[in-house]
Amino acid sequence: QSMEEVVKKRPIISARERGPGPGRYILPPTVGYINHDFTKSSSPAYSFHSRMSSTMVSVDSSPGPRYYIDAKVTRFGRMETPSYSILGRGRHTGNKGELFQTPGPGAYSPEKAPPLNAHRKPPSYTIGARTRYRSVDAVPAPNSYSLPNLLGCQVPNKLSSASYSFSGRRKVGAPSEDLSMSPGPGKYNSTNPDIYHLRQPSFSMQSRTKRPSFSAASPGPATYSPEKFHVHLPKSPSFSLGIRHSEFVTPLVVDVVD
Template structure:
């Protein structure tokens, strides 16, 4: 062990470096600034940089003619603007190759149905030869279903009332002496209009299928009904030890 005693203990060598044993350079390092764009602090955001410079020097040779040319008002940024105009000149010479129809050759009377709305106007004419062999029924063969009355095909019928003659039953001319009496009708059973009472049929005993002997009522013990009835606790007195335990043998 190296070193002298300090009081009651002796200093020993440290296991690792201690920061207090080393000297620092002191406050000779400065924090980077937050203004400007040179040596800016990397942990701060930079603001937009605007540079102001002087006027640009004039060129040695001027390539622009200056405002000595007059620009027409019709010149726009997309090109020259011209208003629509019609030229007045003579008719051009057209080589006549064929005779074209004039206005009188056209019929303008039938043009109204193409321009204006009009009701359908079928034309009456002769039957075509191609349809002559087709023996189809004409319009007079079919009948239009009626819409009046109870038996309508596709419309709702309103209530209909029919007039008929007066019935002779219960009339003033009916002879009541010819009606049947109470004895003419059969007796109506009571079960028809009231609740029927239970009925029992007495017959012979049916034959039991099979040749096996079945137990009778005397073969059952009705006293031990512990399956469906509650039972009081019934302790049993017996040996507590096992029956296989060897008895004590004394000499």
């Protein structure tokens, strides 16, 4: 058996089949930004510099980390708190050599200044001195006044609370009375509940009309036949069956037709 026959009997493997490459298909590329497929989202594209020569690699052209950047300088600007400078002491206009004497806080009297720029000022009052020619103090003291009593309706123009009067002690029912003479529970009459409640239905039973005798005995329960009385009740259909005849009995022939 030759080698060619062995090769022909092998199964077909799809990996051995030679097909067209990716460049054979006319589809827009998804790499880069030139002629990119507009139906696909594009990623950022970066370009690489060409390889430098061996002479340029050995030459260090960068200045290195010799620059000092303050920590307060950020990419958003300079981040620091506001700073102020204090001006030197001023001098007189006429005499330049003499320093200007600034007045202290006690030199000003802001309370004497009138209200300016629509400033609100609280009211101020002065208390007069005691009258010089005053011999007798005629002003009464607080305990000299007598206020009216507000219990009961004594003052017509004042609001008064309710007032109650108590009567004297009675002899009947007093603690000094003999309690053994008080009435017991059976002394009082009870009120019929039908007077102040909903009246309930009441029935009376009639007495026997006449004295029963042995001759006129009342019928018992077995005397009645309620099963036979079905006029007012629904009744199911009922059927009757005929008599069974023998197949071997000769029928009775009465009329013979010649």
